[in-house]
Amino acid sequence: MSYIPQPRTTMLGRDPSSVPLEDIDVSQAALFHSNTMWGFFDRLRKEDPIHYCKDSEFGPFWSVTKFDDIMAVEGNPEVFSSEPAISLQDPDEELNVSMFIAMDEPKHGDQRRTVQGAVAPRNLANMEELIRERAGAILDALPVGETFNWVEKVSVELTTQMLATLLDFPQENRHKLTYWSDVATQVPGPGSICATVSERNQILIGECVPAFMGMWMERAASEPRFDLISMMAHGEATKNMAQERPMEFLGNILLLIIGGNDTTRNSISGSVLFLNENPGEYAKLKANPDLITNMVPEIIRYQTPVIHMRRTATRDFSLKGKDIKKGDKVVMWYVSGNRDEEAIDRPYDFIIDREKPRHHLAFGFGIHRCMGNRLAEMQLRVVWEEILKRFDKIELAGDLVRANSNLVKGYTELPVRVQPL
Numbered sequence: 001m002s003y004i005p006q007p008r009t010t011m012l013g014r015d016p017s018s019v020p021l022e023d024i025d026v027s028q029a030a031l032f033h034s035n036t037m038w039g040f041f042d043r044l045r046k047e048d049p050i051h052y053c054k055d056s057e058f059g060p061f062w063s064v065t066k067f068d069d070i071m072a073v074e075g076n077p078e079v080f081s082s083e084p085a086i087s088l089q090d091p092d093e094e095l096n097v098s099m100f101i102a103m104d105e106p107k108h109g110d111q112r113r114t115v116q117g118a119v120a121p122r123n124l125a126n127m128e129e130l131i132r133e134r135a136g137a138i139l140d141a142l143p144v145g146e147t148f149n150w151v152e153k154v155s156v157e158l159t160t161q162m163l164a165t166l167l168d169f170p171q172e173n174r175h176k177l178t179y180w181s182d183v184a185t186q187v188p189g190p191g192s193i194c195a196t197v198s199e200r201n202q203i204l205i206g207e208c209v210p211a212f213m214g215m216w217m218e219r220a221a222s223e224p225r226f227d228l229i230s231m232m233a234h235g236e237a238t239k240n241m242a243q244e245r246p247m248e249f250l251g252n253i254l255l256l257i258i259g260g261n262d263t264t265r266n267s268i269s270g271s272v273l274f275l276n277e278n279p280g281e282y283a284k285l286k287a288n289p290d291l292i293t294n295m296v297p298e299i300i301r302y303q304t305p306v307i308h309m310r311r312t313a314t315r316d317f318s319l320k321g322k323d324i325k326k327g328d329k330v331v332m333w334y335v336s337g338n339r340d341e342e343a344i345d346r347p348y349d350f351i352i353d354r355e356k357p358r359h360h361l362a363f364g365f366g367i368h369r370c371m372g373n374r375l376a377e378m379q380l381r382v383v384w385e386e387i388l389k390r391f392d393k394i395e396l397a398g399d400l401v402r403a404n405s406n407l408v409k410g411y412t413e414l415p416v417r418v419q420p421l
C-alpha cells in the first residue's frame, strides 16, 4: 500500500501517554504501517472507550474501542447504518459503486442470501481437496535454501487461486483478480498502483466490468452452477443487476474479490510471523498437529486483518453517555476490541491452544458478519496441514514490511527461508 496520508498532527513517534486525550487520532495509517497503534488503543479503552476525534484526514469521527461496545454498535443496525460507506474514507463521487456490505436491510439480506450458498459447508467440502492440491503444489515449488518473500510466493498465490476457483474465473488470468482488488483499494496518487482517479476508473470500468459481464452472460445462459457468478446471475434478487444496475454489479464483484483477498492473504502471512515470534507455540504445534484447528481462529484474532469498519448514525443516540449525533461517523476498531483484556484473557499473547479461540471480532458481528469466515478458516487449516507435512520450519529471514493502511492490517514483505523435514 503506497498511499501516505497527510495528518494534521502526526501520532507517529509520539508516546501515547503524552498526547492530550482529545488530540488522539487513531485513523493515521502511519500508526499501522509502523505497528505503533497499540498504546493509543490501550489508552482509549482505559480512559475514553467511546472517543471523539474532532479533526482528522477523514473529518471528525467517533472511535469505539472495547469488545462489548463494538458488539452493541454492530447489533443495532437501525441506528448504526452501513450506508453510505463502511470505511472511514467516504465513497468516491466519481466511482459510486455499491456493494451489499455497505447496504442496510432489506436489500443487504436479499443480496447476501443469493451468494452465501457458494460458501456453505457442502460447497466448502467440495472445494477443500482442490485447495489442498493447489496449496501442496505452491509449497512444493518453493526455493529451498533461498530467502524469498512469503507474501508473494505463498499468501498471494494461494488466495488468488482460491478466489479464481470460487468465481470459476480462468486460472491463467487469476493475477488480474489481485490487480483489480489492488486498483480498487489503493487510493490513487503518486507511487500508488494508479496515478489518477480517472486511470483507476478506466481500469475498473474498461477491464474489470467487461470481463465479468462476459462471464455473467455465459453463466446466465447456462444451467445454474456453484460458483459465485452463476449464483448471482440466477438469484432472484441479483439476476437483473448486471444490466439494470451496473455500478451495483461492479460493487458486488469487487466485494467478493476484495473480501477474499487481502484478509486471508494477511492471515496466512501473519501465521508465519506469529509462530516465529513465539517459538514455544511453534514447538507445541509440531508436537501436536491436531492443534491446527484451534490455532486458526487464534491466528485470525491475533492478525485482525480488517482494522476497522465504520457505521453512520441514522439519528441522535447516546452510547455509554456519549452523545452521538445523526450523521456522525462511528468507527469500530476491531484491532482494539481483539486486545480488550476485559473480553479476552491475555489478549496480547498468541496462544494456539487458547480456550474459546473463536471469541473474537475479526469477522465482525451481527447481520454483516463475514460471509467467507468458514472458507478463510478452511484455507488456513489446509495450508498449515500441508506445511507441516513438508517443512521442519518456515524461518523469518529479514525485515518485514507492513501495509500502509488504516483498513487492511497486513504485510507487503515477509522474507523467509524454508527448512524441509
Ligand code: HEM
Pocket (backbone or CB within 6 Å): 074, 100, 101, 102, 112, 119, 255, 256, 259, 260, 261, 263, 264, 267, 300, 304, 305, 306, 309, 362, 363, 364, 365, 366, 367, 368, 369, 370, 371, 372, 373, 375, 376
Ligand atoms: C481471515 C479472513 C477474513 C476476515 C478477517 C474477514 C473479515 C470481514 C469483516 C470484518 C467483515 C465485515 C463484518 C461486519 O461488518 O460485521 C467481512 C464481511 C464480508 N466478508 Fe470477510 N473476511 C475474511 C475472509 C473473507 C473471504 C474469504 C470472503 C470470500 C467470500 C469474504 C467475504 C465477505 C463478504 C461478502 C462480506 C460482506 C458481508 C455482509 O455485508 O453481509 N471474507 N469480512
